[in-house]
Structure formats: structure tokens, C-alpha cells
Amino acid sequence: MSLESPKEDWFEPPHGAEKIWIGIALAWCLVMFLMMPYWHLFGQQNTSGETFRVSPRDFEERVDEFVEANQVGELNGVPVVEPPPGGDAFLLGRMWEWYPVLKLRAGETYRIHLSALDLQHGFSLQPLNMNFRAIPGYDYVLTMTPQEPGEYTIVCNEFCGVGHHLMVGKLIVE
């Protein structure tokens, strides 16, 4: 029994159903392990990204430059910005807003620079349910290709103080 010391010569190799199960389980573990590199080769959704170190203030400045150069309108007091198709776009999370509102074209591929100014924030694109993390000091470049046109919501899903649940932004695809 499991509460007593086993006899001295307790080693025996597994056999029968137990041995077969260990084999099947190991094979399944390898399948799961290989699925990840497989998806990098043949799948469309990967989290590689590129990362650059950036001071939060510098990133904020770049966002401001980006907004100034590409602003096309305003939504609820937040500038709407249309980056050149295939170009770079910047998105900043800060207490408690996503800045600015990006206006993208379906089928075009953008390099979206994601970072946070003050605390860690969570980029959660709804209703698609795609989630990435914004960390101050890191510029996370996601190369993304929007599909269906529509107005999407960006929810913050990392706790960032009492206004956290109010941190809801927009993203427009045309």
C-alpha cells in the first residue's frame, strides 16, 4: 500500500495496459508539442512579434507624432488615425484609455506597435477575442491583417487600478 515502505526489490518495468497507456500518453504529448512549431510553419496566427526596448515617454512621443501625421477624425474625443496601408501603426495603453482609435483596411497588413505608458495593460480585441499584453518599456510589434470590416472594441484585461473596467477603446476596419 502507498502508506508503507515497499519491499526492497520493488522495481519492475511497466507491462500490459499500463505500458500501452504510457506509450499512448507520450505519443499524445509529442503531438501537442509538435503542433506549436507546425502552426508557425503552416498556421496564420502566431505570437512571435518583434520586441524593442523603448522608454514609455519616448513611445508616447512616437504615438503623438503618428497621430499628428495621420489623423482623419475624432471619436468620443479620441483621435481617429488611419495609417498608410501596409505601414506602421501605434497603439498606447494608459490609465484608462486606448490611444488613439486606429482605422485600418480589411485585407491590408499592418505593423501595430503596442505598448503601455504607466502600468501593464491587456489588449483584448472584441468580439474577436484576440489578446496581447502591453508592458511599459517594451514596444511589441504585431504584424496583423484585419479581415471583416466593422467597429471593434478594445477591452483592457489586465488590472490597472480603479478605472480598469472603464478602459474600453475602439478599432475600426473598413
Added chain:
Amino acid sequence: MNDQEGNNPERPDGDVNKPEGEVAKVKRGLQALAGGWRKCDTTGMPVCLDSQFFIRVNAVFAVIFLLIGGIAAILLALTRWEAFNLLRTDMFYRVLTLHGLNMLIFWILFFEVAILYFASTTLLNAKLFSRKVGWVSLVLMVVGAVMVNWVIFAGQADVLKTSYLPLLAHPGFYLGIILVAVGTLVAVFNFFATLYTAKRDKTYEGSIPLVTFGAMAAAIIAVVTLLHGAVVMIPTFTYSMGWTGEPDPLWYRLIWWGLGHQSQQVNVAAMVAVWYMIATLSTGAKPINEAVSRGAFVLYILFINVASAHHLLVEPGMSSSWKIWNTGYVMYLAVLASMVHGFTIPASVEVAMRSKGHMAGIFGWLKALPWRNPAFSAALLSLIIFGFIGGITGVTLGTQQINIIAHNTLRIPGHFHATVVGGTTLAFMGVAYYVVPLFFRRDFVCRPLARIQPWIFAAGITLMSFGMSFAGSMGVARRTSDIAPAEEAYGAVVHFFLAMVGIGGVLAVLGLLVFVGLVVATVLFGPSNVGRPMKCWGTAVDLGSKGAVRKGKSGSYYTPGTVVLVGIFLTAFVVYYFANWRALADVWPVR
């Protein structure tokens, strides 16, 4: 029901007629312990009184923290259930911080220390290495835990359990966590020192029992885990005091999860050890292959120290190959370990039941299991919830790319409430149905209520876990006091799932309160069982006719029921896993 009732000693098969030699051995062991021991009235095992004292005290503190965490849980459940949205925003995060620390850290660590003391003394006929060291550990842990709770109640640490930098709490918060961690390390030292002195003094023959081996695996992982805790918490503490600069937030996450995720693997190892123990106590099961079961524990030790990556899959900084290697536990070898235990434990129970004569068909033995024994039902439900819900979701959500459609949504708490609450906490509740009678020497009050308690708790946590998982699949964020500002994006149906979270949460806390009430009432007012065996919860009936449990030349065990059960499990696993890849393929291309 087929289980035996009454005053039978809790002696699984094989123990009833101990050969003379063994009795003499126990006597020798008892003499060696001259002073500071008693003989257990139920099992005849020697109980070191120092160890008994610390098992009792640690168990009492564990239950106190469980109660605090439980009260917090009911407030949280009634807040996320949008129909009530009970707590104010700032209070929600304060109570969430309180809940996380008391449940995931204090309740579990205190109980695990009790398990370590039990596994290293009673099971080895050994005396606790040092009472002084036990006291040092206890005082450090209690002071640390009280300090953390104090700071939270004072509103100085609304940072949630993870306290991600640059969020900053009062220094007392970090200092308290450091004290708890150091205190736990001291207890782990006491455990290893006890193993060493027991080996040196030859208090047992041969190898240590499997349950002690499992506890040892948990203790080894705990050392690695707590060292991560020191590495991350000490600079954060000095930063909060203004003595040093701010640690990098990404570095913080990497090391913090070396503490946070691995501490859950300590729980897994301890929980599996408890499963083996309860299987033995309630059905007389013996491990069908010591080498396989021990090998699986070794896989835990070797491959779960990379688990931090599970929390870093959709963030900047780490390469994909790093993420794959680490989130995959090298090659899912720690998952393999759990799948092995998931076979060996039911197989050992099936073999025990068949050898008692319950041979009918594939599942005839299931009917004859001691279903009314709360320790047994708790362990069984724990195994099912941990495996089918917690395990399958955990491995899937922790897949590098699939994490895109899961990270920080309610799917994550949906997963870990099934592992650490439905799994570990329920297993620990189950073992408490033996710990209280055997170490506090009182039989349980309200035994019929105790028999249904695990079912209430399991039903609640399962419902809640499903509600969280479905709501999370629709995008609902975790750690959010109110979804109203983002409601349109989620769709109205999430309210149904959030109501499930609320109802399930309330039901689970009800089960928790019944448990705490029973334990407290028993410790204070339960009928004493000093001088007689504990009142039996019910064990599997021995029909006398020995069934044929070994087949073929190799003598492999005949376990058709277990084969079917693991087949169902693997099917569910494969379907869930690939369904998630399918769902992932529907979102925007990203790289």
C-alpha cells in the same frame, strides 16, 4: 450501499492480520521513540507528539485562511454575477487580492506543511527532526500571513495576488510574503532533516512509502519555487522602501511566475500523494507498479520548473522557440506524469476492488466503491475535476498560439479553479476527514452532512468553472469589477454564463462553509475517540472470493474499467485541444 459501517478500524485489506514480525517491528520503532509518542488507536502506527502538535496547528491556521478566502469568494461571485454587481469597484479589487492570497497561498501552504510533517514522521515511524525549527517556521508563516492580510484590509495593497510592477503595494505586503516563503522553506528543511534522521536511525526498512515520496517531490519543487519567490520579492520589497531602483516589469513577470505557477505544481504533487493515500485508506489500493508511480513524480520534479512561460505567451520579449520549449514542459513530460497518475490510481483501485471479488463486467467494481465515504468521494471528484476540466483546459490554453484566444479572459480562472480548487482543495478537504479524527482524536459530528459536503463543493466549483470558461470564450475579461462598459462587444448571452459563475460560486462557498463548520465543531465538540479506533467512514467490502486480477505470462493486471475510463479521457482531451486550434484559425492573421 455496500460499505461497512460502524466501529471497524480503518484498516484496508492486508492490515487486518499483521504478521507477528511486523508487529514486533512497530514495537521496536515505538521503543526507539521513547517518550514523545503515542500509538494510534486506529492504525497502530506510532504518532510523534511534536509532529502531531504542528500538524494540528498548521491545519487550524489553514482552515482559518480558507474561511477568510471563502467569505471573499462569495462577495466576488456576487459581483461578477452582473444581476447583483455587489461590490464597489475599489472594494472588488481589494477583496480579489484578499481571496487570491488567502486561498492560493496561505490555505494551501499551511495545509501542505501539515502533510509534510505527517508524511515524514508517522509513515516512517520517525520523530520530527526539531520542535524548535517547527516553531520558527510556524511563527514566520503566521506573522507573514497576518501582515499581508492586515495591509490588504488597510487598503494599502490593491494590487491583486500577482502585484505586477509598476503597480506598487505597501512594503509590508512584500515583507509578509517573504516571511511566509521563508517560514515555508524552514518547514521544508524540517521535513528533509526528518527524512535524513529517519534514514540514519533506520526507523523503517527499504524505501520510503509512495505517499512520502510524493510529498518529497512536492517539497523539492517547493524549494525551487520559493527561491524564485525570494529572487523576485526581495528587490520588489527594497524598491517599495525606496532603497533600490524599479525592477523591470517583464523580468518581474518571468520570475514571479516561477513562483506563481510552480507553487501550483507543488499543489499537484501534494494532491496526487493525497489521492494515493485516500485510495489506500478507503479501498485498500496498492500502487500497481511502484516504479511507474515514482517515475511520474520524478517527471514532475524535472520538468515543471519551466512553467513560468505559461503566463508569457502573448507578450513581448521572449522568442517563440523559448515559449514553445518552456510552455510545453520541454515535451509535455510533466503532463505525461499526470496522465500516468491518471491511469495508475484508478487502476490500483480497480485491482483492489477486483481482488475483493467485485468482478462483474467492466464497471461492476465502480458500484461497490465506498461512495458514502467523504474522503473517498472527495478524492474521486478531485481526480475527475482536475483531469477532465483543469488538466485538459490547462494544457490547451497554455499552448503558445491558442493562448491568443484565452489570455487574461475568464477562461484562465475557469481553468485554475478546476485545478487548485476542484482538484487540490477538494483533495485536502477529503484527507481532513481522516486528519481530524486521527490527529485531533475526535470523531466527526453531523456525519450525514459530511458525506454530502464534497458533492456540494464539487458541483459548485464545476458549475462556476464552466461558466467562467464559456464567458471567457466569448471574451469576458478576468479581474474586472464590471463588464457594463464593454458589454456590447461581448453579447447578451454572457450574462447567462456570468450567472452560472455566481450560482456556482455561491454553491461552492456553501460547501466550503459546511466543511469549515464541520471541522470546527468536531475539533471543539466532537466525541473523543481516545482509546478506540476512529469511527469508520466506510471502506470497500471484501466479498472473500479472490478475483483473478493478473493475466498472461507477464502477470499484468486486468483493468478493463480503467482502460475504458482513460480512453474517454483521452478522447475528450483530443477533441477539446483541436477544437481550440479550429477556433484560433478563425481570428485575424498575426505574427
